[in-house]
Amino acid sequence: MSSDAPETRTRILQTTLNLLEGGTERGVRMADIAKQAGITRQALYLHFSTRAELLIAATRHLDDLKAANDRLMPSRKAKSGVERLNAYIAAWTAYLPEIYGTAKALLAMKDTDQAAAIAWNERMQDMKEGCEAAINALSADKRLLPDYTPDQATDILWTMLSVRNWEQLTLECGWSQEKYTNTISRMAHRLLVSDEARVEGNART
């Protein structure tokens, strides 16, 4: 009752993700997806009335597969603000390369398609909340560098961890994933975390 109807739909989503991840230079078209899924282009529209809708559904599907929420919310474990920041950065930066293909496609539609823009923004907003939580934990521990308000620090962390920055550093600058993660992590610390020593006072700029 629950696993016979959705069969094709799931297959479509799966092959969509495959193609997006494969990053077929020159974009992934509806026809490509249909062909790969072994159905006609028109059948695609029986399941998803629009390319944007399909992309969005694929993105959600990907999150389910990757158990995004579980991974991005290891907050419970974290004892200190610093630990929490570390955990969040580690989780997100590990997640990034896995969603990149799909994210890029959605990002590209953002400019021309209303629904895609909304979907993308929602996701990024969620991600930003994770940043905010980490920053707040840091702030609660008095380890947030006094130069910034929590809001400002959240914006900074959020921007540092953006898909575009990952893209630029790894794909354009040729950084390995490991180098990327390590460097970003150290940068975040240097930028946002105040020295342990002076837990009480405040810094000289």
Place this chain on the structure above:
Amino acid sequence: MSSDAPETRTRILQTTLNLLEGGTERGVRMADIAKQAGITRQALYLHFSTRAELLIAATRHLDDLKAANDRLMPSRKAKSGVERLNAYIAAWTAYLPEIYGTAKALLAMKDTDQAAAIAWNERMQDMKEGCEAAINALSADKRLLPDYTPDQATDILWTMLSVRNWEQLTLECGWSQEKYTNTISRMAHRLLVSDEARVEGNART
């Protein structure tokens, strides 16, 4: 001899820039540009054989108007590495909002158009050289944080100053241009510049 033929061409470039800067949600089409320039769409193709070509030409035109080189190379004035870094960041961040509309259009074409991708990459490479020069000056002064190699520091600065980051911080996070510039500048210092205290070694070269 020199100023009668290019008349229309220049007008096209000018109105292209206007439209791009206006950021007419839903993209700027060839027909829009033609209409605005007071010619037919087809006449556009008498001057620029392709949309990408027009966009690229418009970008170059914009650089000329804004005297990009003059602004981005105030290196001669800078006495120290730190000064040079400051000068570069100030010049680039002031330049950014002026080119944003055009940059965004080119950036969007990058994914689908070979020529656009090349043009964009060239420009970003130029910009990166500016970053590199600043970092090298810093390094020569022994003021580059020892955590990074000059290459790495260049990548970091280059990424921090990306168009996408400007877009995110100002347009998405709502930072004012002033806040953006100040914060980025302070971040760059904190991330890349080591404390003045230990100038001890030799400074020049």
Place this chain on the structure above:
DNA sequence: ACGGCCGCTTTACACCGTGTCAATTGACTG
């Protein structure tokens, strides 16, 4: 075994934006 529904196919077409082509106009110029 029949009628009906369902998921998918086939075929065809509309729309939009880019790019091409050919014939024409109109102005300026030698």
Place this chain on the structure above:
DNA sequence: CAGTCAATTGACACGGTGTAAAGCGGCCGT
């Protein structure tokens, strides 16, 4: 007056998305 050159008019091809309608095969209930 002929030539040329910029631009116009109108028509069309292509690729990609999205729509519409008719048909087909399997499966299900009665």
